[in-house]
Amino acid sequence: MPWYTLCGWLGCLETDHECTLAMPTIRRQRMDYLADTANVSIPVMIDDVKRDLESFEMTRTRFLLIESTEPEVGLTAAASEVRLPAFLLSLSGVVYRPSESSDTFNSAKQIEELHETVEASELLEMESDELWLPTSPIDEVRSEPKFGDVFRVALPLFRLSMSFGRDGVTLASFLEQANSMRQQVTYSDVETSAFRDWYQQQVEEAEVNYEKQLGRDSVLDWKGD
């Protein structure tokens, strides 16, 4: 699975069966949560760098989520190797790689394919959420960071930032703890290019749609026409 679950689902305990999450081609494997924690990093895209707010040198980023709000029997919760007698009503999975065969988004095609795979399930949707990071570690690995730049954030810092975003820690505590984790932020040049290319594809597709609609009511007039 190309996501790390956010809200408690630790993955199916069975290691060798077809996924029942309406994505039969993806094999669900047990995620060894503790073992993987050290290696997981999440791609986050800069949304806005705040530099003109006193004592708030922070950067807002966004990350991809796979969401399900429908109850689905195939998704079950587990704790301490014991499957809990419940199925999950909803799921928020943080995307950390495009697929099991690739650790980074190397092309717009991979991003598009992930969207198509998720949408094909009919139970799942692609969404995004925000993550605040101190700007200083970003500045250290990328001169003049701007919106659209993609960085990798290691899981411990990601979790701390999520906690800050949900008012779990104060700003002062967050900054202090995050300062000791500053090496957990790395710039991802290849993913920046991939996401920019993917955005450009959406713009070009919108322009094609616009051209097709010219002359119909579904195009706004210009003033003075």
Added chain:
Amino acid sequence: MARLTVTMIDVGWGDCILLEFEKDGQDPRYALIDCNDRPNQRLALSFVKRHLQTKQVDWRNRRHFFDFVLLTHGHDDHSRGLKQMMSEFETKWFWYPKSGHPGLAGLLRYANRSAKVDAHQSVDETKLLPDFGDVSMKILWPPHSPTGPHDPNDENNNSVVMALTLADVSFVLTGDCKASNWPSIVSKLPVNLKVIQVPHHAAKNGMFDSSGGTPWLDAIASNVEIGMSCHISPHKHPHPDVITELNSQARSYFRTDEHYHVSFSTDGATVKKKWSRV
């Protein structure tokens, strides 16, 4: 009788504004500007549904329930949750400014593919918008830029500023359009302006330009009602200097962090305010 109601929904930080046009003998019409719903915290979606249920409006049986959805600019605290809103309610139009912000990709992709969005395109001050019921709409900002976004480096400066006019009353909604842009906008403000949204959630750069001037505030009459979507966390909005400035001029203002959901409504002659804090 016709009535326009503009509700600034309290979504914490960020914007979500519901527009409602009612007229005797007609189905009410709705539109939405921006959204800041987090995946596990859909405050605006819940608000709109409850509001419609209270009004006994069945959105499920109306294709393209919203007349339009406007994204003022590509920042996350304005765009997040819009996909879900359009999926739930459907929209005739989806408008947005020309933007270089890759964060818009997901929404554009959805609009390109989904039948729940009837038409979509970028807008600027050269575009003629259809009426919203009896309400005429005019875009005051950004200026037309044939080759790309008006400002490729600062998305706030691409924010759509829109005027809504019902008979003799106009409202202006501002997104995050910074104060530095307002010298070019103030000459286009409607003469009958009665309500304005403080730009950029009452951030300092929404009120004050680089020389400390207050261009939009200087241009509006003293009796214009002022609303702001703001919250202390995480951006420390409103900025204390903005509040000090408004207080020093004895301006009447309403803020979502204190008044929660704030509504301004007009019959085209007078303005009524309503807020949810008791």
